[in-house]
Amino acid sequence: MTSLPVLKLLIAAPRGFCAGVDRAIRIVELALERYGAPVYVRHEIVHNRFVVDALRAKGAVFVEELDEVPDDAPVVFSAHGVPKSVPAEAEARGLHYLDATCPLVSKVHSQAEKLVDAGKHILFVGHGGHPEVIGTFGQVPDGRITLVETLADVETLAPADPDNLAFLTQTTLSVDDTAAIVCALKHRFPAIQGPRGEDICYATSNRQAAVKAIAPLCDAMLVIGAPNSSNSLRLVEAAERAGAKAMLVQRGEDVDFAWLHGVRTLGLTAGASAPEQLVREVVAKLSERYAIEEEQIATAAENMVFKLPRALQAA
Missing domain, CATH: 3.40.50.11270 (Rossmann fold)
Structure with a gap:
């Protein structure tokens, strides 16, 4: 055999x-x-x-x-x-x-309302059409938020009152890309007001940091997640930038063994909306063709828990 x-x-x-x-x-x-x-x-x-x-x-x-x-x-x-x-x-x-x-998205909603109440025009860093962006825009009257998707967008902004601006960001963006856009906004509009804390959520930041730590050690990286999941797509980008070829898969049946040809060390992660069951499913699929030597690389510990709505807490 x-x-x-x-x-x-x-x-x-x-x-x-x-x-x-x-x-x-x-x-x-x-x-x-x-x-x-x-x-x-x-x-x-x-x-x-x-x-x-x-x-x-x-x-x-x-x-x-x-x-x-x-x-x-x-x-x-x-x-x-x-x-x-x-x-x-x-x-x-x-x-x-x-x-x-x-609750971390709700925090951004609250910030948007307070900034508009204070008379600010908001420059919102995010991806057009994403449900989170649509939801945030819908917290304030029309015309009070402008979407900024890229560095190029920063250069074309022409706000009516450049000294009365604020910025917020979608919670599931690339940490590095967002930092570059925020830097450009501050350079163009020195008086711009930022959020008190980071809008990109802890989970997005932690998962990207883990990928950046693992990708240089790998020939390739698989990210488990959905094609409409912003945080999962950002993990693919983070892996590629860190030097590994990367692919998004939704579950075990999507593993492309031809793509894995020649790969001896493979990184594996999952986006924030992908259950651990799918991680094990992908590992099981890989085990059909390989003798797996599995190692977990921990870069952060998470213990965040959010309360349920009052109506369900008794349940």
């Missing part, structure tokens, strides 16, 4: 679920326990097909807009946050809703 080639597998820690994702999924599960199926969820609760399908099997119904929710059904808002108009519409219809917005 031919022995399998050895593959050294360096697994990042921290990886996978963050506290905000844990909380959002638990809210849907507890809502199903308390109210029974169906429980409606506006938008994917988190950007992971495996998670969404598992909740759908338990009785969650995923919709894009509230007009798809029957009048007497409970509805959950996703972890990415929603514009103010969404809970307002839910209240106007008398819908029972639960807000699963990540």
Whole structure:
């Protein structure tokens, strides 16, 4: 019998679920326990097909807009946050809703409101069309926030009052790219006001730091996550910049063994909305072709826990 080639597998820690994702999924599960199926969820609760399908099997119904929710059904808002108009519409219809917005996203929402109340115009660093960006823009009146996606965007900004600006950022961006854009904003607009603390969330920063530590030790890196997951895509970019070829996979069946040809040391991580079950699934898939030597590389410890909404705490 031919022995399998050895593959050294360096697994990042921290990886996978963050506290905000844990909380959002638990809210849907507890809502199903308390109210029974169906429980409606506006938008994917988190950007992971495996998670969404598992909740759908338990009785969650995923919709894009509230007009798809029957009048007497409970509805959950996703972890990415929603514009103010969404809970307002839910209240106007008398819908029972639960807000699963990540508390770190809610913090950005609160900052946006306070800055606009103080008369500031906000320059928001983020990716156009992402649910988190749409939700943040929807916290304040139209015209009070301008989206900044790239360094090139900074050069073309023409604010009416350059001395009365503030900036905020999406929570799931590239730490390095965002730092460069913020530096450019401060250079162009020296009076610009920044947030009190870092807007990019701890989990995004920690997962990128872990990838940066592992990628130089690897021939290639696999990132488990969804193609619409901002934080997962940023992990692929971080690996490539650190010197490893990198690929995004959603689960074990997506592993491309031709792409892995010649790889002797492989890095593995998972985005903040990918469950540990998928990490083990990918390892099992790799084990079909390789003798795996698995090593976990820990770069940070995480113990963050977010409280559930009051309506579900007893459950």
